[in-house]
Amino acid sequence: MLLRIDQSSTTPLFDQLASSIRGAAITGGVKPGERLPAARDLAESLEVNVHTVLRAYQLLRDEGLVELRRGRGAVVTDRAERYSQxxxxxxxxxxxxxxxxxxxxxxxxxxxxxxx
Amino acid sequence: MLLRIDQSSTTPLFDQLASSIRGAAITGGVKPGERLPAARDLAESLEVNVHTVLRAYQLLRDEGLVELRRGRGAVVTDRAERYSQxxxxxxxxxxxxxxxxxxxxxxxxxxxxxxx
DNA sequence: TGACTTGTTCTATTGAAACTAGAACAATAG
DNA sequence: CTATTGTTCTAGTTTCAATAGAACAAGTCA
Structure with a gap:
């Protein structure tokens, strides 16, 4: 899964990240049951703060697109199929x-x- | 034309105002050639700052939906028809x-x- | 012409939100 | 048990919406 962030954009970073993951879930880039990178890892590779990544994850959780559990990370749900419709x-x-x-x-x- | 503003909303006031006018232009509430209220008047009736109204007007101007001229005010263009499509x-x-x-x-x- | 209307531009202040940062904590995996 | 990973908390910085007041410029209209 390829995630890109544009630091110069005016739209919030957590929003960009959430949209990017959402898009990947819809196009099949990430499939239900698949696990997203750990927040700390993703933050490091994208050069943003951990909290920013976690906020994106929490947004997606509120949308029912991922499930968050300590120790296990963020897992994509099958709700993505609805979005693709x-x-x-x-x-x-x-x-x-x-x-x-x-x-x-x-x-x-x-x-x-x-x-x- | 009925314009409403929700002070408690998280979306910016100038954005709400622009959307409201845009909606009116599409549904025919305001027609091409028609003149919007003077910024100072609208600001007073909505109980917001003049600059907030002007910012909404300028946004609509950037979209080509209205024309702004000193002394004449904000006039709706015929571009609204496109939006309705x-x-x-x-x-x-x-x-x-x-x-x-x-x-x-x-x-x-x-x-x-x-x-x- | 001359007074009035109306948008434009400028500076400044306040409050909220995004982002960053660091730390301690809790649940799960292995 | 130990490492992993999300959760929560406090806090500082920056950006932007919104407000406020003032001076200015271009157009309207009698």
Missing amino acids: LSAAIDTVVVEARALGIAPDTVTALLREALK | LSAAIDTVVVEARALGIAPDTVTALLREALK
Whole structure:
């Protein structure tokens, strides 16, 4: 699994990390039952703080995407399959938004508004 | 046009305001050529700072949704029509996400990832 | 023309949140 | 039992949203 972090981005690091893992879970990069790297290890390889990684893990736990247990680490659940069912609908939005020349931030704002 | 602001929300006020106006532009609440309230007036009625309103206006200007001119105020452009073309696709995402029991924040995160 | 309206720009302060850092702790694995 | 790994706590730094006040510039309109 390839995880990338952009230190210069304005979006929070823990958010980037969570999104990255989420994406991997959906595309099959990580499969249910698979174990994510230990927070301390991942923090070191990404050159961020342990707390930042743990926060990302906890976010994914709140979403039901991973289970966290001391001594065992973070394990991916089978809930990722549900997320992948949304992919087609989301891809349609992305394609149309690009065709219309609408900026990414604007598209997410429109979605947030529609979700309220 | 009805604009609401939730002071207790974690999302920035200028963001809420921009989304609210954007929504109004899409649903036809405000039409192209129509003029938005003067920043000073809107700030007073919403009980927020003038700068907060102006920041929302400037965000919408960057999106091409309004034009700002001194002495004239903020005028809605006809670009709003483009945005409405996305509505159907976005609605589909919202419906599916709700059916799958996926949290709003998660859905927006998935979209952001797909837009990268 | 001249007064008024309205956005633009500037400086400054406050409060919240992200990130980093270090340490002690608790549950699980092997 | 020992090592691993997440949990919790305190704390300091930085960034950004929001507020506030003031001066300024470009347009409106009588």
